[in-house]
Amino acid sequence: DIQLTQSPSSLSASVGDRVIISCRASQTVRTWLAWYQHRPGTPPKLLIFDSSSLESGVPSRFSGSGSETEFTLTINSLQPDDFATYYCQQYHGFSPTFGQGTNLEIK
């Protein structure tokens, strides 16, 4: 199975900051990578698919980039609602896998 490693595992930031979360795949996934936001007590929410496509209804301060094995999620001008855990997920082939998560906390 393809392993995904996210960095950092946790991150402290302030409202208005820009943050970047990385996701590295153990082998190429081309651009078959998605990002999710997960708040406690709610299901994960799809933010980005196909590495850089913004899901409908997601604010434009979220953006994704990358290909093959290196990917990033950037959040510009952090808002209070953005403090959550973020997961990357690859879907290259029939066995999708998730990263271990990045916990974004308020500084």
Added chain:
Amino acid sequence: QVTLRESGPAVLEPTQTLELICSFSGFSLTTSQMRVAWIRQPPGKALEWLARIDWDDDKFYNKSLKARLSISKDTSKNQVVLTLANVDPDDTATYYCARLRPNFFGSGSCFDYWGQGSLVTVSS
């Protein structure tokens, strides 16, 4: 409007079989490219994909759990059923069903709609 909802037991004893039902609306599993999956999250841990069923009844399983998992669909009821045999405390988790985003160019996809999740605890 797409919705999914999980139902099943909240508590199980070790060695029992877990059966979870995903009831969905807003799409049909008879439509080409429609797929539904199950994903779980143990407390404090990451998300783990379990299984997937496609509109054409293709089924795919997490290799590490394949021997214990089974997925099926009832298109007349708009339901997908997951069974996990011989549970143990490590199977304690919130179980989610989710729809795969239609993807005409690849064999897999991401998950665009999720149920609220069903917490299952395995304890004697």
